Amino acid sequence: MAKEISAKKRRTRSDYVFHQVYRTRWIDNDMYAHLNNTVYAMLFDSIVNSWLIAECGMNPFTTQETTNTASQVGIIVNSFCDYFASVSFPDVLELGLRVAKLGSSSVTYEVGVFNQGEEDVKVVGGYTHVFVARETMRPTKDGMEERVRKGLEKLVKGGGAKL
Template structure:
């Protein structure tokens, strides 16, 4: 996954963060397009990469981890290897222990929207798996992605 160059971020400005996710040869299904499960992989990758890079998520040792409790995807167009996803990321709701991520998936070659997705994280204590308030060090960077 790579960040898009600044000049390429001409997608919907309602999504403040964009990342490119390549497809792989085996992502195409029997119908010749990227299988719907790959869209979810792109969503999960972009959300967690943003958390690691910008909000200090520590996958191995952090006291707080995010668990996906809900996800959805509405498909609009198809995509085929070797094209890539350009994925826009924003937060639709920032709660005390939960985050509703909203994503726009576009075809990199022509910018056509491929899908809209949501991904809901509940942040929990690593040991007890019980919800906990988002640490301020994670919450503060998230505010830059909040859009109504």
Template sequence: MSREPFRARADYAAFRSIPTRWADNDVYGHVNNVVYYSWFDTAVNAHLIEAGVLDIHGGAVIGLVVETGCRYAAPLAFPQVIDAGIRAARIGTSSVRYEVGLFAEGEAEAAAEGFFIHVYVDRESRRPVPLPADLRAVLAAISVHRG
């Protein structure tokens, strides 16, 4: 079975640098796999917060993760800085598939790449809602289909 190649840096629309921490390493001397998922959340949610389209404390609409996955190509370890590239691979009515590439600082090849799907819901009812127009515009700017 052949493995699909990892995406290049140029395939991602926005980047966030994330420093590793001493506590990120596990007993095998590299970053533990669960930390990668926190980097995915950090990169995407920080982008949305900074763009002014996600209010984690009082916004009427929030994103809930319904699916996630990760592929690993090379280990990362403290002390390194990670460049997390993000893109919106699919923008639906109430959901978004985010894809994230994790690169060691300055490296051309991804050490890992993952995805997660957010379904956007009403904060109170937890029922899906259409993506707000301002969120949709920010997503369009990082979409794989941007022109």
């Protein structure tokens, strides 16, 4: 476990494939003047879903009948967050996204949080999705849809594993 944490602490922007900027807000701070833990979950969810919509055809605002939208949804089965340094308002954050593990029906995302212009990672977190049929909310025998898999494969980098 200590080795894994040490590796995360050495992450740089180049370890991540997709990047987004987030400008913190006053309301993001907690009573200790740093980003509230719940904000990190929102940031992770936002960057992951931005990728799923843009690259995997998983737009929740369209219907399968009118577009080529996925017939599956991702259900979170695990989440994690390792904190190395605080960030707070008015910081501008740079988020990086990669796939740490890609299975037949599941994916583990990793998000690195950096202060804009700084090289040291502040937080590394993410979660695991299991893809299930939209209609039944149960796993399918064929795993995740091909379009989703191809989009997620683009995020496998730097030690990410395809299973």
